[in-house]
Amino acid sequence: MKEKRWLSLGMAAILCAGGLAVTGGEEVRAEDKVSIVVATNWGEGDSKYDYFYPVFQKFQEEHADTMDITLQTYSTEDYKTKIKTQTASGDLPDVFTYWGGGMMKDMVDAGLLLNVDDYFADTDQVKREDFDEGAFDYYIAGDGNAYGIPIESTRGVLLANKEIFEEYGLEYPTTYEELLEVGKVLNENGIIPMAVGSNGGTPSEFLFSELYNQYDGAAEEIAALASGGAFKTDNAVKVAETLLDMIDNKLFPEDTMANGGWSASLQLYTDRKAAMTYTYPWMYEAIPDDIQECSDIIPLPQMPDATVDPATIQTGFTVYGFMINKAAYEDPEKHDALVQVCDMLASDELTESLTESGMIPCKKVEVNKEAQKLIMQKTLDYTADKNLVQVHYTTMPSADAISMMDSSLDELFIKAISAEEFVDKVQAVLDK
Amino acid sequence: MKKYRKAPVCIGFLLPVFLIYTLFLFIPLVQTGYYSLTEWNGITEKIFVGLDNFRDIFSNSDYWITFQNTIKLVVISLLIQIPMGLLLAYLLYMKTRGMKIYRTVFFLPVVIAPVAISLMFSLFYNSEIGVFNRLLEMIGLGAFQTNWLSNIRTLLYAVMAPQVWQYIGLYVTIFLGALQSIPGELVESAEIDGASRTQIFFHVVLPEIVNFTNICIVLCVTGSLKAFEHSWIMTGGGPGVRSAYLGVYMYKTAFVNSDFGTGSAITMTIVALSLVITVLFNKLAALTRD
Numbered sequence: 001m002k003e004k005r006w007l008s009l010g011m012a013a014i015l016c017a018g019g020l021a022v023t024g025g026e027e028v029r030a031e032d033k034v035s036i037v038v039a040t041n042w043g044e045g046d047s048k049y050d051y052f053y054p055v056f057q058k059f060q061e062e063h064a065d066t067m068d069i070t071l072q073t074y075s076t077e078d079y080k081t082k083i084k085t086q087t088a089s090g091d092l093p094d095v096f097t098y099w100g101g102g103m104m105k106d107m108v109d110a111g112l113l114l115n116v117d118d119y120f121a122d123t124d125q126v127k128r129e130d131f132d133e134g135a136f137d138y139y140i141a142g143d144g145n146a147y148g149i150p151i152e153s154t155r156g157v158l159l160a161n162k163e164i165f166e167e168y169g170l171e172y173p174t175t176y177e178e179l180l181e182v183g184k185v186l187n188e189n190g191i192i193p194m195a196v197g198s199n200g201g202t203p204s205e206f207l208f209s210e211l212y213n214q215y216d217g218a219a220e221e222i223a224a225l226a227s228g229g230a231f232k233t234d235n236a237v238k239v240a241e242t243l244l245d246m247i248d249n250k251l252f253p254e255d256t257m258a259n260g261g262w263s264a265s266l267q268l269y270t271d272r273k274a275a276m277t278y279t280y281p282w283m284y285e286a287i288p289d290d291i292q293e294c295s296d297i298i299p300l301p302q303m304p305d306a307t308v309d310p311a312t313i314q315t316g317f318t319v320y321g322f323m324i325n326k327a328a329y330e331d332p333e334k335h336d337a338l339v340q341v342c343d344m345l346a347s348d349e350l351t352e353s354l355t356e357s358g359m360i361p362c363k364k365v366e367v368n369k370e371a372q373k374l375i376m377q378k379t380l381d382y383t384a385d386k387n388l389v390q391v392h393y394t395t396m397p398s399a400d401a402i403s404m405m406d407s408s409l410d411e412l413f414i415k416a417i418s419a420e421e422f423v424d425k426v427q428a429v430l431d432k
Numbered sequence: 433m434k435k436y437r438k439a440p441v442c443i444g445f446l447l448p449v450f451l452i453y454t455l456f457l458f459i460p461l462v463q464t465g466y467y468s469l470t471e472w473n474g475i476t477e478k479i480f481v482g483l484d485n486f487r488d489i490f491s492n493s494d495y496w497i498t499f500q501n502t503i504k505l506v507v508i509s510l511l512i513q514i515p516m517g518l519l520l521a522y523l524l525y526m527k528t529r530g531m532k533i534y535r536t537v538f539f540l541p542v543v544i545a546p547v548a549i550s551l552m553f554s555l556f557y558n559s560e561i562g563v564f565n566r567l568l569e570m571i572g573l574g575a576f577q578t579n580w581l582s583n584i585r586t587l588l589y590a591v592m593a594p595q596v597w598q599y600i601g602l603y604v605t606i607f608l609g610a611l612q613s614i615p616g617e618l619v620e621s622a623e624i625d626g627a628s629r630t631q632i633f634f635h636v637v638l639p640e641i642v643n644f645t646n647i648c649i650v651l652c653v654t655g656s657l658k659a660f661e662h663s664w665i666m667t668g669g670g671p672g673v674r675s676a677y678l679g680v681y682m683y684k685t686a687f688v689n690s691d692f693g694t695g696s697a698i699t700m701t702i703v704a705l706s707l708v709i710t711v712l713f714n715k716l717a718a719l720t721r722d
Contacts, residue, residue, distance in 0.1 A: 080688075081687050081688065084474065084687060084688075084690055085474075085687060087474060087475050088474030088475060088690075088692065106473045106474075106475045106476065106690055107475060109475070109476055110475040110476050112475070198671070199667075199668070199670070200668050200670070253559070253560065254559055254579050254582065255557075255558060255559035255560065255579035255580075255581065255582045256579075256582050257579075257581040257582040257587075257667060257670070257671060258554065258557060258558040258559060258560070258562070258579070258580075258581050258582065259558070259559075259560060268560065273560060399688075399689060399690055400689035400690070400691065403684070403688055403689050407668075407669075407670050407671065407672050407673070408672060410670045410671030410672060411670070411671040411672040411674070413582075413671065414582045414583070414584055414587075414671050415584075416584045416671060416672065416674060417672070
């Protein structure tokens with residue numbers, strides 16, 4: 001009995017000693033390593049994940065002795081909510097991808113973000129001049145400073161399946177009247193003319209902006225939104241009325257909610273159930289090779305009373321970039337490690353890798369066109385001579401105005417509200 | 433002194449619950465009450481605005497749409513879930529063969545994640561690839577085909593349907609347990625006295641399970657008042673807020689639009705609505721007992 005007691009005591013002592021050793025070891029490691037939290041919306045399943053993760057993993061392994069890097073990833077919509085919640089709880093990641101304009105306003109007002117010029121001053125790896133200067137516009141706040149380093153630029157494209165058009169002896173429409181005629185023939189043959197739904201404002205919101213830019217003074221009106229301009233304009237009502245007319249003429253899928261969202265809208269096109277779709281290069285990963293082959297990128301037809309030739313313009317804007325947590329950056333323990341992480345995120349290596357996912361980079365890197373997907377090559381060719389125009393998403397001054405525009409467009413698409421009501425609802429949020 | 437001898441034991445049992453409720457319910461509720469009186473985006477300083485947030489939401493048509501949607505869900509859930517649960521439980525109780533299998537089948541949807549059920553129904557409803565319209569056509573009801581989630585007349589009910597259907601099994605299980613707890617002699621006596629099945633059901637069975645029915649009603653009402661997942665997953669509460677309940681509207685306001693002040697005010701109205709319904713229900717239940 002006594003032996004057993006001694007044995008138990010001995011084992012307990014060994015366990016305690018082991019525990020202490022482990023704890024002590026962790027303390028040593030914790031002192032040596034800097035903990036950095038990186039967050040992105042490029043989670044598993046996202047088209048960029050496969051191009052981002054290998055570069056990130058390599059960096060993580062190379063700095064395993066000095067940095068303890070935690071990567072947090074979520075799908076885009078969840079990610080937006082996560083960052084907002086983390087911001088409210090004072091738990092913002094050290095470096096994170098995020099959107100500019102109205103989306104970053106609260107964080108800038110609260111002094112949570114680093115002026116990116118401070119980072120450029122500290123690094124010898126990346127220079128501000130390495131990026132298209134215009135790409136920073138999306139991240140410039142009211143004080144004139146930029147609070148994000150742009151990563152991705154994009155272009156809105158109208159894809160048309162040439163095989164479907166050939167099958168029914170149709171030409172690509174260049175005017176609204178031609179679009180109605182084409183739509184009539186396609187509908188008679190059970191083909192949806194244009195796969196654009198509206199669920200959470202996608203892709204309808206971007207089509208709205210693309211059409212809006214065809215009207216006189218539209219580009220200035222969209223730009224003015226950022227500095228207190230009105231959403232309620234004659235052009236806005238005109239475009240909303242045109243969209244309603246397009247719905248009445250069955251140019252879109254009937255079930256606009258179920259077939260809304262980027263994926264569902266594109267799916268109808270890739271399934272050959274629709275002859276055209278309006279989308280963006282971040283969806284290219286989901287387009288099969290045979291559909292890329294038979295797809296042409298065409299200008300949107302000119303809308304009634306429009307004065308700008310749609311063949312000369314294209315929506316093009318910075319989608320997002322990454323931001324630096326100011327408090328973390330100013331923490332002497334984290335500073336150097338954060339500079340290195342930012343260098344990786346802004347590196348040519350990562351940028352070039354991401355271009356393969358169908359991304360137009362904001363950084364001036366050599367893009368090997370031949371290595372791109374066929375549909376991306378067609379996009380780059382189409383884009384070459386276009387004047388880039390903005391979308392409402394990037395110039396709306398607040399997140400709730402964007403949110404109202406999205407949800408009201410969903411209502412407009414199911415004809416629950418009129419064109420005026422749609423415009424009034426968005427304006428009411430801006431007025432508030 | 434004798435009376436206080438057991439006090440430490442009582443306190444020992446009550447303390448954990450008291451602490452948990454205080455930490456995770458009462459303090460957050462009081463905080464939410466305070467936030468509802470402020471203008472706060474979750475980041476910058478809170479600005480005290482008194483009752484402005486409440487004035488804003490009460491003058492906002494979107495709030496009243498979601499309020500109506502929530503009340504409709506409560507009423508429809510009560511009208512369908514409770515009677516259906518009771519009916520199915522009674523059928524199982526009457527015909528006991530295979531009861532365990534049916535009980536499991538009815539209960540199965542309850543344990544499936546609402547997210548999965550919602551996604552499944554979204555696909556069912558899809559006019560291009562969904563089976564719902566095709567089924568209607570196959571059974572000769574093609575005239576009723578519609579775009580379930582894009583038709584303003586059917587949208588809300590299409591979003592309600594999976595939630596109402598999913599939880600019927602819960603009430604079947606509760607009612608079945610209640611029915612099995614009724615002493616067999618009571619039913620036998622009624623049968624000997626010549627009572628019909630219907631008379632037995634209304635005059636013997638129902639009075640015996642009235643307490644269980646009250647529990648089911650409370651579960652049904654509270655479940656409907658905090659409804660969120662089905663609406664959020666299927667439509668995000670949209671288009672606009674047409675398929676949103678108060679919970680979804682609160683979430684969108686606070687977490688999507690970063691308006692935590694107004695979001696908290698909406699939360700307080702949900703609390704108030706729950707309290708009003710609870711008080712009314714308790715009074716009604718007391719009247720029924722009397």
